Amino acid sequence: MENSNGKLQWVFPDCELPPPGESLLKGHESIIVLNMNDDLASIEMTLFYSDRDPIKLAPSLVEASRVRCYRLDNPEDMGGYVVPKETQYAVKLVSNVPVVVQYGRLDTRQSDMAFYTTMGLSV
Amino acid sequence: MENSNGKLQWVFPDCELPPPGESLLKGHESIIVLNMNDDLASIEMTLFYSDRDPIKLAPSLVEASRVRCYRLDNPEDMGGYVVPKETQYAVKLVSNVPVVVQYGRLDTRQSDMAFYTTMGLSV
Amino acid sequence: MENSNGKLQWVFPDCELPPPGESLLKGHESIIVLNMNDDLASIEMTLFYSDRDPIKLAPSLVEASRVRCYRLDNPEDMGGYVVPKETQYAVKLVSNVPVVVQYGRLDTRQSDMAFYTTMGLSV
């Protein structure tokens, strides 16, 4: 147990990109990947929607012994793909080496909205 | 591990439907089901209460390779059943194929209330 | 997997009872236990502190096919024990039959505080 560096597949069923808004901290979603291996991790994300076919993004890399924050509103982190805003979607993330993954969302659409996080679910 | 599409049973012990309120985003609860299979998923929800017998809802479907958001305040998503507001309840969700499930609640009853989420618990 | 009703032991490392405050919804903590069995569940909670010995509460019951919300600020839910406010503690909950357990906290100490939840951790 104590030698494991994580899991290969992670799933985030409830994603939705909020508008960035005018506040100090801009509304956004993030997926954070921790690679505790001595090798590069190659990450493949697939996006699922409620009314259209899934989209498979171009693979990306996380360096050995590094954490990488993917901003889901940043096409450079998404293999050039532009995630539609205010649309229900889900993310499946598959790595070629074991990693640990967490999700966060900051929503600033109204003053009682919030920043929240959840650990990834590895299935 | 990397070929799994999820689990068959998910449980959400702490549910309570907030009033929708007057704010821009209406108070609500959601259960989001991701079906990564090539087949339809048939979903059966059972609601548990603190002071009455459980209610088994009519089954519903999630299409293959799609994510579906069940709004728990929307009888059309609940097999016609109207969930009582501001009442403690719990949800058990059983699928005939493996799925991944997440819960979210937006509560706007006062300005310091929040939007929160938790991954489902598969037992 | 689909026939399981939960786990016997659940642990909540980060508890702290907030002051109730003057707002519409009072600051509090809850532990919610879902008993999906046909039998009563007998629940034993142990509270751990940072600077004193653990406290084992008197057992309590959750009826068959019911959900029960334990308000941690309510001595009637805690076997008569009064949880100290604004003090770091942790809860271990052991049931004689499998149950599913979730934790929630509402903190109203300042306007940007929040309502949050986390699934229990079964170890």
Next chain:
Amino acid sequence: MENSNGKLQWVFPDCELPPPGESLLKGHESIIVLNMNDDLASIEMTLFYSDRDPIKLAPSLVEASRVRCYRLDNPEDMGGYVVPKETQYAVKLVSNVPVVVQYGRLDTRQSDMAFYTTMGLSV
């Protein structure tokens, strides 16, 4: 299952120390370790960054049958190490005996920011 006291390794991929700010409750991050064993727990934390090598902190102790809150902004809890503020990092925590671990963050940078928590992920 009911005799287990936890796991040996816990991982928190998404850490970032907020500025303390001017509000009543200061922005901070915490990692809370519950030691339900009859023996001392020796805790080793390793911090991972996005652009530099990992840092291994000096070991620390959690007494038997006690819960300990590590304030990540407090060098005394971090073996003298000063965690940089507003920087993405991740924490791996390894114990010599099984423990249960949770993470919390309070961010007060703007009025709609929040207090949130997540159970640790044991891999």
